[in-house]
Amino acid sequence: MTAPGPRCPVCLARFRATEHCSRCGADLAPLMRLSFQSYRLRQESKQAVAEGDFQKARDLARAAQEFAFTEAGGRLDTLTCWLTSVFPSGDAPAVYERSQDTRRSLAVTVRGVLRKFGL
Numbered sequence: 817m818t819a820p821g822p823r824c825p826v827c828l829a830r831f832r833a834t835e836h837c838s839r840c841g842a843d844l845a846p847l848m849r850l851s852f853q854s855y856r857l858r859q860e861s862k863q864a865v866a867e868g869d870f871q872k873a874r875d876l877a878r879a880a881q882e883f884a885f886t887e888a889g890g891r892l893d894t895l896t897c898w899l900t901s902v903f904p905s906g907d908a909p910a911v912y913e914r915s916q917d918t919r920r921s922l923a924v925t926v927r928g929v930l931r932k933f934g935l
């Protein structure tokens with residue numbers, strides 16, 4: 817099964833990375849900008865996860881979904897929600913700083929979780 821991906825809001829044709837819909841000619845540039853902004857925020861959120869700043873990651877994941885709702889964004893939102901519940905506000909960076917071994921093993925765990933979530 818393939819991810820549905822973005823579609824033209826007028827005729828529901830798939831995006832073809834052009835500013836106008838290949839089927840109906842609708843101007844897709846505004847949607848492409850929202851989609852890019854959402855992608856950029858998801859990347860920043862994943863970086864914040866890797867750095868142990870889970871609240872920032874959660875805020876960025878939520879913002880990304882507001883720009884453009886995606887399946888991957890939903891998974892990232894779920895993951896960051898879970899991380900902030902496990903490490904209440906402000907705790908995660910302290911855990912990361914506890915020791916280099918802890919930081920290293922947490923980073924490995926977080927990378928594994930990101931992979932598990934398909935992110």
Ligand SMILES: [Zn+2]
Nearest residue numbers: 824827837840
């Ligand atoms: Zn169209």
